[in-house]
Amino acid sequence: LSYCLDTMKPTVTQFTVIPDSGTTALTNDATPTITWATSEVTISKVLYSVNSTTDYKDAGTTSEGTYTLPSISGEGDYIIRLKIVDRAGNVSDVMSQTYRLDATKPVFTSKSISPQATDDTPTNNTTPSVSWNITETQLDKVYLRIDNASSPSRIEMSSANSGTFTIPEGKLTTTGEHTIYLQAVDKAGNYSDTQALTYYLDVTKPVLGSV
Numbered sequence: 001l002s003y004c005l006d007t008m009k010p011t012v013t014q015f016t017v018i019p020d021s022g023t024t025a026l027t028n029d030a031t032p033t034i035t036w037a038t039s040e041v042t043i044s045k046v047l048y049s050v051n052s053t054t055d056y057k058d059a060g061t062t063s064e065g066t067y068t069l070p071s072i073s074g075e076g077d078y079i080i081r082l083k084i085v086d087r088a089g090n091v092s093d094v095m096s097q098t099y100r101l102d103a104t105k106p107v108f109t110s111k112s113i114s115p116q117a118t119d120d121t122p123t124n125n126t127t128p129s130v131s132w133n134i135t136e137t138q139l140d141k142v143y144l145r146i147d148n149a150s151s152p153s154r155i156e157m158s159s160a161n162s163g164t165f166t167i168p169e170g171k172l173t174t175t176g177e178h179t180i181y182l183q184a185v186d187k188a189g190n191y192s193d194t195q196a197l198t199y200y201l202d203v204t205k206p207v208l209g210s211v
Contacts, residue, residue, distance in 0.1 A: 006088035010040035015082050015095040026102045026138055026188035030071045034082060037064045042087040049081045053094075056083070075101050102188035106136035111182055113197045119177070122202035126172045130180060130197065133162040138187040145181040146171055149194050154183075175204045 014037035019027045034048055036059075043063050047056035050072065059067035059082070072078060078099040084092040110133040117123040130144060139161055143154045146167075157165040172178060182195040 006042075006086065006090065009090040010038050010043070010084040010086050010092040012082065012084055012092050012095050013037045013039055015097065017080055017097045017099055026100050026186070028101070028103050028188040028190050030073075030101060030103065031068055032072070032080070032099055033066055033068045034059065034080065035066045036060075036082055036084070038084050038092070039063075040084060040086050040092075044085045044087045044089070047083050047085065051078050053081070056081075072099075072101055075103055077101075100188075102138060102186065103190065104186075105190040106134050106139060106184040106186050106192040108182065108184070108192060108195050109133045109135055111195050111197060113180060113199055117200040119200050122175075122200035124201070124203050126201065126203065127166055127169055128172070128180075128199060129164050129166045130157070130182065131162075131164045132182060132195075134184050134192070136161060136184065136186050136192075140185050140187045142182065142184045145183070147179055149179075149181045149196070172199070172201055173203070175202050176200075 014035065016035045018033045018035065019029050036046060040063060043061055045058055046060040046065065048059045048067070049056045050069065078101065079096050080099050081094050081096045083094045112131045114129045115123050115125055132142065134142065139159060141159055142157045144157050144165065145151050145154045178199045178201055180197040180199055184192040
């Protein structure tokens, strides 16, 4: 009779969580993907858990692989753990990664443009100033677009929750009604609702009639 004894636990040589969201990074992806690798060839199962040291679920049965987790419910910091079990029942050391989920978009609490101009009282100021206040603890950038809310051409104004920005010369050049669109994005990639400001510009000089 032959008897093969294996008491050596598997070694996890690689464990990553995608997207990468560590102790300082943030993501709005609620379905992260884990990847792993091990030098162990006799794999029984690969197990993972989310915020638990006991409730492990199957992720695969191969020495190298990827697995996309079911959607994580709720924002906050999560600990994703992984361990590998070989066919002899030996269990690897537990590997862990922190995953920070933020799915809340920034919110504009106020916005304004100066000078204020209406259809009845337009202005010839081609460099108005835009002001804003935003509620967001992890704000990344505040952007501005002119006359096209989905234009890829946007102007980066600031990374501050509140501020004032003067539209550069040459951006507003034609007489008529213009719409200034504001949008903010946080460090997790959540975009605010687009905010619109109306601006009436008159740069057409009067023409004298004949006498």
